[in-house]
Amino acid sequence: MPVLQEYVAALTQPMLGGGATRYDEVVGPDGLLRPPWKRLAAVVAGIGAEELQRIDDQIVRFLSDDGVTYSRPGERPTAWRLDPVPLVVDAVSWREVEVGLAQRAELLNAVLVDLYGERTLLRDGVVPAAAVLSHPGFVRVMAYGSRDDPRPLVVSATDLGRDAEGTWRVLGDRAQAPSGLGYALENRKVLSRVLPELYREADLHRVSPYLWAFRSALLQSAHGELPDPRVVVLTPGTHSETAYDQAALATNLGFPLVQGSDLTVRDGWVLLKSLGRLERVDVILRRVDAAWCDPLELRGDSQLGVAGLAEAVRRNRVRVVNGLGAGVLENPALLAYAPAICEHLLGESLRLPTVPTWWCGDPDALAHVLDHLDELSVRALDSVPSPVLDTRPEVLTRRILAAPHLYVAQERLPLSQAPTWSDGRTAGLATPRPVSVRAFTVRYGSSYRTLLGGLGNVLDVAGSNRVVASKDVWVLKSGAGEPDQGLAEVLPVSSGRSLPATVPRVLEDMFWVGRYAERAEDLLRLVLAAHVVVEDYRSRPRTGGGLSLQIVMGLLARIAGRHPQAGDGDHDYDAEFRSLLLDVDRTGSVAQSVEALRDALSGVRDQWSADVWRIFGVVDRARATMAEDPGSHQAAESAGRMLTGVLSLAGVTANMIRDPGWHMISVGRYVERGQQLRHLLTALTERHGLDVDREVLAAVLAAAESSVTHRRRYRDHVRPAGVLDLLLKDPDNPRSLAFSLARAAEHLAAVPASTGSTRPERLLAALVTELEETDVARLVAIGGVDRPHLVTFLDSLGARLDRLAEAVADLHFATGPAPRRFGSLPILEEVP
């Protein structure tokens, strides 16, 4: 039976315990489909449980290929979840939201003007002063008398939910750095791909024209009349909860993603540090919370901001969107006074009702809250975002009474429900789950415009408002002729300028992209080679085989440390392979290199085509398969697939513009290749008898991807001299040291700061000369049981490559020291 039909049937069954207090987004009280779904009924009727599961699987894969993640504070990023069933809203129902949100944005703008200006709201007692001033969102350094900015609000987001009657209500406002638009865009992209017929049939508002409006709002927000203002997106970095959202928005808007350390203030202007020059920044779309934006005037311990930013803002020399004081609008206490504020500032009555809210600093409200504590959610004002307190009522009462002005209580609305697949898929059912919608508003010309769409949140049933998945929000058109987003004139979003790849941080990230990609690749090849030796030894246990196995596994241990649980006796090779491939916490493991690669790529996400995230789609799936199947063959199988994933980076870089960043990837790659080669060749420093040596050499050749070449050149005569010649000196073997150093030198020379005589170039040239003068015959010469000259050579090579990498970092990645407060240096003496 089609999933939706089953959902309807289940809902219209007599309810156990009569729990039908929620408004259902799909089914009316009469048991019939609501109008927007009625229109889609024909298409939806064809979708059964199997089909929906297939769609759900596709969604998971698309999101993973695009690298869409979200992280809760302090946790590793997890996959973003999108429910396959969209939240569909018809034009009539959305109209009230649209008008209400346009008014709300004007209201929020007026509140900012007032609270950072005359403060009539406080003076006239419309809002109690303590309710506003107790909230950290009120930024006093933005409230100087000299400030003058009539249009401080450029963008805002509002969380909405429907109450039991189906009326949309405001749950809260997000104004300082609203997140979610990037996710909403991705949700739409994925859902339109996996539900093409439904998407076509629905005739909904496409999102892209809104991006154009958003982009032009940012450009127009610049102070003064600038022909071509520079806009950047300020991110706290890849460890932010919504790093993906920030990067996706930046990429979609065509504005570069920068971090605080990329910017500097001079003469009250904000400038972007680019090698050799400073470029003025006119607009900053910030995703850094205000407190962290300026170590001079706000939190002095912040490394995420720009010293002097607040002063630049006060002088109207840069536009920060939204302004540093906008966090005041996220104060939930304001919701309690919203109708009065609207009357006071706009002379209108408030259109969109808010969730009933009480500020406990008011004696009457306090009495009400204490009487109804079990029905209310209580939030503390003095932290941002104000968390819902999950404490026993006695404790809560005591806390509230100790400082009533610090608490706000809100009614727990029975939010509307919608069919959700992600939660019930194991049963093959769509189950009703409460939902809320984050709506986005942007200043458009002289008014505000709301996105016809949004980011839907599926909340868990326990009522803790924890978001368990997201939904795409489809706002249907009122008629066939209606333009998308109601915007008649639609200009394409130009790709714009991304961050010039000469910003030191970008070059550094690129260098590490090269290094980690190479490190992961080389270790995977070694794992595969080792796996062959293991399998061979398992089927034909011989003493010699045991020794070669030890040597090859020793190589792995040399690169990735010893397995934390490895015993001395009977090695569990499968466990070792699993650990090398899967253990993220093991230094030097494949998993760790892949994570580090992901991190480095995320730091410069706006430099990449979306294809780059497929690497991780492939690797993550191989990892998941391996986690499920403990079989021995699975290690080789998964390692092989991971290798395919990692190698696909080359396909992406092949299509990159040849800028300094591109060259830096190669510098990193070839330096790392030299290092890995050095580790690999230590296997040749000791002799163990002809049979063992031959097997070890074969593994080394395989790990260095040079078996075929070797065979062509030397037939089956595997000798140390031949192997060393091929891997060290052969200028035509792309895996050789000579080749790697030559390429590293070429790419290094192409980076702007290189002159031909810089320290990294000198170090590299000396290394090339030394290699040229090295005689392989001397290296293989025997002294006792080992090859002393080879040992010396490899040690020196390792040290020289390390020095080279340091020199590259010093010259090309240095951004100068981090900001420090006066007096934060150890003070030797204080006089008097």
Place this chain on the structure above:
Amino acid sequence: MRYRIEHRTTYTYDDDVTDSLGIAYLVPRRLPWQQVGHYRVEVTPAPADTARDEDYYGNELTYFQVVEPHRELVVVGTGDVEVATPTVDRGLLDRPWDGLLPLARPDLPGAWRATDLALPSASVPSHPGATEYAAESLLPGRPVGEAVGELMHRIHADFEYDGTATTVTSTVPEILAKRAGVCQDFAHFTLSCLRSHGLAARYVSGYLATEPAPGKERVVGADASHAWAAVWLGDDDWLALDPTNDQWQNDRYVTVAWGRDYGDVPPVKGVIFTEARHSRLEVSVDVAPA
């Protein structure tokens, strides 16, 4: 009294500082009892950018940025001030203190403005120890002048002035535990006492002119910056008290700036970009009768 003031702050570093941004609160406020003559703030090396502004509390601040590499940064505030003893209407002091609480009585004239200074702040958190300490003096219905005066006497008697006891970053619990501190700590503790009972009180930063010991010459530069507190009496009226010296503010006190606590109005604060590992700070203040 007329004074000629020079407040000199010198930072010395063991390596070049390539960029230094700072904010100085060195220019005294213009007040009914305080006239400020020509006043200058000079920074050496010469800043590439400098600006004057008035902050949220109406204090004058100086913003500067030095981009020339330097190993020594000198900030000097200098000028003339004429000060009288602030007068407070006797009637205001006789009103019960517990009728002057901005959060409980938001309807009082000016209460909305005073609210900011009745709330806890970064360096003046509400602290049960301070609440308890102050309760002995803040008895219900007691006239505000008498209650606050007694609190001031007690703090002066119970706490020891000790320049080595604290650093700039002492917290209220630390001050309370040690029962000792410098003027800043006395001020922060007093504020914590007053605010934890709902009174509005502000941190005042400035100078106290010292008199040489009998028969001794005045030593130039031996003065220091000083800090004290003021409690709200309703409307725009405040009563300033110096718990360090157990006295009400008089014509020897030069008011520079006020705010919620030290963090709002440090004489000089800033951010530097440098590889230097050590710095040396030298402060000299001279308040000379003129």
